[in-house]
Amino acid sequence: MSNLITLSKKDPRFFSYLNGNFSKTDRAIPVESLNVNTEAEQVTFQIVPLNEIYRPMRGLYWLRLLKVRNLVLVAFPVFLTLVKNWIDGTLHDPRTFVLGAVGAFFLMTAVNLRNDYLDHLSGLDRVHPQSGSQAIQKGWVTAAQVQRWSYFYLILGVVFGLPALVLYREVLILVGVFTLLGILGLTSYKIGLKYRRWSELTIFLLLGPLLTVGLQYSMGYHFDLEVLWIGAITGWMSVFYLHLKNFEQLMVNEQAQFRNTMTWLGFEKGKTLLFIWWLILAGLVMGYHFEYAAGYWRWVVFFSLLAATVPFGAALSLVNSPLGSKMTKLMHTGKMALYFVMMLIMIETLWYLWIFQ
Amino acid sequence: MDIKIYDPKDFPAYLPKLNLLYDDLFSGGKGFRSKLIQLFAHHLSMPEKAENLLSQTIEFIHNASLLHDDLVDRSHLRRGKTSAWLRFTPEYAVLAGDYLLARVMVNLSGFGNIRLVHYTAEIISDLLEGEWLQDSLVGDFNVELSQLDRVHNLKTASLFKWCLRSPFIAIDRYETELHTTLEEMGTLLGQLFQRSDDLLDYNIRNFEGKAVLGDLKSGYLNSFAAFASRGFSSEQKINLRQVQTLPDFYSVLGSEKRFHEVVQEFDERNVFLIQLYQHHLKTFSQSLTESEQGLIPKLESLTDLLYWRKKSG
Numbered sequence: 001m002s003n004l005i006t007l008s009k010k011d012p013r014f015f016s017y018l019n020g021n022f023s024k025t026d027r028a029i030p031v032e033s034l035n036v037n038t039e040a041e042q043v044t045f046q047i048v049p050l051n052e053i054y055r056p057m058r059g060l061y062w063l064r065l066l067k068v069r070n071l072v073l074v075a076f077p078v079f080l081t082l083v084k085n086w087i088d089g090t091l092h093d094p095r096t097f098v099l100g101a102v103g104a105f106f107l108m109t110a111v112n113l114r115n116d117y118l119d120h121l122s123g124l125d126r127v128h129p130q131s132g133s134q135a136i137q138k139g140w141v142t143a144a145q146v147q148r149w150s151y152f153y154l155i156l157g158v159v160f161g162l163p164a165l166v167l168y169r170e171v172l173i174l175v176g177v178f179t180l181l182g183i184l185g186l187t188s189y190k191i192g193l194k195y196r197r198w199s200e201l202t203i204f205l206l207l208g209p210l211l212t213v214g215l216q217y218s219m220g221y222h223f224d225l226e227v228l229w230i231g232a233i234t235g236w237m238s239v240f241y242l243h244l245k246n247f248e249q250l251m252v253n254e255q256a257q258f259r260n261t262m263t264w265l266g267f268e269k270g271k272t273l274l275f276i277w278w279l280i281l282a283g284l285v286m287g288y289h290f291e292y293a294a295g296y297w298r299w300v301v302f303f304s305l306l307a308a309t310v311p312f313g314a315a316l317s318l319v320n321s322p323l324g325s326k327m328t329k330l331m332h333t334g335k336m337a338l339y340f341v342m343m344l345i346m347i348e349t350l351w352y353l354w355i356f357q
Numbered sequence: 358m359d360i361k362i363y364d365p366k367d368f369p370a371y372l373p374k375l376n377l378l379y380d381d382l383f384s385g386g387k388g389f390r391s392k393l394i395q396l397f398a399h400h401l402s403m404p405e406k407a408e409n410l411l412s413q414t415i416e417f418i419h420n421a422s423l424l425h426d427d428l429v430d431r432s433h434l435r436r437g438k439t440s441a442w443l444r445f446t447p448e449y450a451v452l453a454g455d456y457l458l459a460r461v462m463v464n465l466s467g468f469g470n471i472r473l474v475h476y477t478a479e480i481i482s483d484l485l486e487g488e489w490l491q492d493s494l495v496g497d498f499n500v501e502l503s504q505l506d507r508v509h510n511l512k513t514a515s516l517f518k519w520c521l522r523s524p525f526i527a528i529d530r531y532e533t534e535l536h537t538t539l540e541e542m543g544t545l546l547g548q549l550f551q552r553s554d555d556l557l558d559y560n561i562r563n564f565e566g567k568a569v570l571g572d573l574k575s576g577y578l579n580s581f582a583a584f585a586s587r588g589f590s591s592e593q594k595i596n597l598r599q600v601q602t603l604p605d606f607y608s609v610l611g612s613e614k615r616f617h618e619v620v621q622e623f624d625e626r627n628v629f630l631i632q633l634y635q636h637h638l639k640t641f642s643q644s645l646t647e648s649e650q651g652l653i654p655k656l657e658s659l660t661d662l663l664y665w666r667k668k669s670g
Binding site: 006042130251252321324325 | 490493494497498499500501503504506507508510514534537538540541544548632633636637640
């Protein structure tokens with residue numbers, strides 16, 4: 001018989017079980033519930049000895065825990081900003097830029113870890129057992145460890161970002177906005193960052209204009225419209241990804257009364273939003289290309305966007321239920337379309353690098 | 358206990374066809390849910406009037422859902438007899454279902470416990486949401502077990518939750534922890550009942566001799582089929598759509614031996630749910646007074662009846 005224990009939030013042992021520091025030899029894994037009540041007064045834990053927990057190879061579970069896939073959303077704007085300035089010859093302070101970029105990766109990792117930790121504390125990971133890194137839910141690590149690592153990466157992020165902060169006052173302002181948004185998003189653990197409607201704007205700014213403009217300042221160059229445009233594209237992409245996830249989780253979010261744009265719009269209008277969001281993204285990418293790119297790439301990108309839009313639009317039109325395999329397929333198609341566009345732009349950017357060398 | 362009439366206005370004699378439809382529908386039922394209510398009523402010393410009302414409520418809601426369900430699914434048989442929509446026309450079946458739900462609201466609101474009315478309305482809403490979602494999954498041969506669990510939590514478990522929680526609401530016991538535990542127990546009973554019912558479709562523990570493969574042939578991948586077909590290749594999925602007999606199903610899985618291995622894996626997974634239920638039952642027992650503890654052994658054996666289909670349970 002499995003070792004199960006139900007603890008009330010009033011029980012003095014509750015937080016030590018939830019944090020995972022109640023024992024050195026066991027893990028307390030909260031049992032998934034189909035009743036999406038994160039305000040529940042009690043949680044049932046399955047107590048599993050550490051040696052019975054299946055863990056993938058260390059490298060693999062670190063990749064999962066640090067959500068390396070999500071880091072693409074930072075890597076992409078960093079790469080574009082770097083290449084743009086490299087080609088323009090405006091990379092005046094490469095050392096500060098590199099430190100700033102590495103700092104951005106660490107900060108993103110800290111945010112991801114912190115979000116996992118807060119989702120665990122608030123019960124969101126029991127409501128959405130398939131989301132997040134699942135490292136805590138599977139017992140690979142304790143919530144307390146995740147929290148410690150989030151602080152560690154936060155400190156690293158700040159340390160690496162310090163030179164840019166000291167040398168360029170504009171970066172300080174942007175980091176101030178960044179910090180404010182981060183604090184607003186993550187200080188309360190009643191509800192996770194991604195389940196609030198305003199967080200869509202936050203993510204747009206953090207992974208879009210704030211990041212690209214800040215990085216450009218950190219390399220000793222001033223603001224220009226092109227870097228803002230790049231930021232708009234990358235921010236829009238990040239929010240597209242978020243909308244996709246929120247659309248997939250529409251039913252549970254609605255049942256649990258988590259408010260975001262998708263739950264506000266509902267299923268059919270949510271589908272329309274996803275398509276419009278995608279079209280605007282395509283428009284932003286095309287607009288950027290007509291303004292800044294070489295002529296032939298405009299057409300390559302145009303036809304590629306068209307090629308990505310057709311399967312995504314088809315998958316979107318077929319989905320008729322918040323559950324089922326059509327939804328799974330839509331998620332896959334949407335993510336593939338996004339990665340395809342990212343890949344295309346990266347190839348194009350590498351092409352420019354090669355041409356200008 | 359005659360649950361047909363709680364209030365003199367239930368089933369008026371001037372509607373003979375409605376009475377006939379009701380008598381025909383209810384005559385073959387086991388009334389399991391109302392028996393569960395009566396079990397609680399007995400151990401919680403509930404007034405007879407409240408017991409009668411709750412028993413009627415749960416049977417009316419359940420049978421209203423069957424009337425509508427059979428029509429939606431175009432099922433020809435219910436409890437071994439011709440379905441109401443075929444015998445009395447679809448229109449009468451819909452009206453009879455609506456009538457049952459309306460009587461539930463009339464009688465419950467007359468009882469005067471607004472929390473009970475609110476909770477019952479919520480449960481009916483869940484039931485319908487589950488029915489709606491399930492219908493949207495017909496023809497989906499790639500649906501996942503976790504997705505079906507969400508449907509079953511709405512469609513099947515909602516009534517079990519009601520059976521466990523409503524007796525406490527009716528006697529004005531609203532402790533949050535008690536209701537959270539009962540909610541989890543109801544969810545688990547509903548899941549176990551549904552999964553066992555889905556196994557009947559593959560002739561597992563089918564002691565009553567229900568028709569097999571009904572779900573699969575009508576394009577619905579039930580919980581066992583979703584479990585068995587996880588990781589299927591696209592060729593296996595195509596073959597699964599063409600299954601007409603159990604040997605066909607065995608051959609899609611590989612062999613009859615493999616089929617029984619999968620059943621065993623499915624049972625093992627559900628044994629964890631049973632353990633979880635037993636655990637919650639212990640937590641629940643702490644909320645009961647000494648005189649109410651007699652309820653525990655009765656509830657303990659419920660999983661034998663609902664999942665393992667043991668009659669003695």
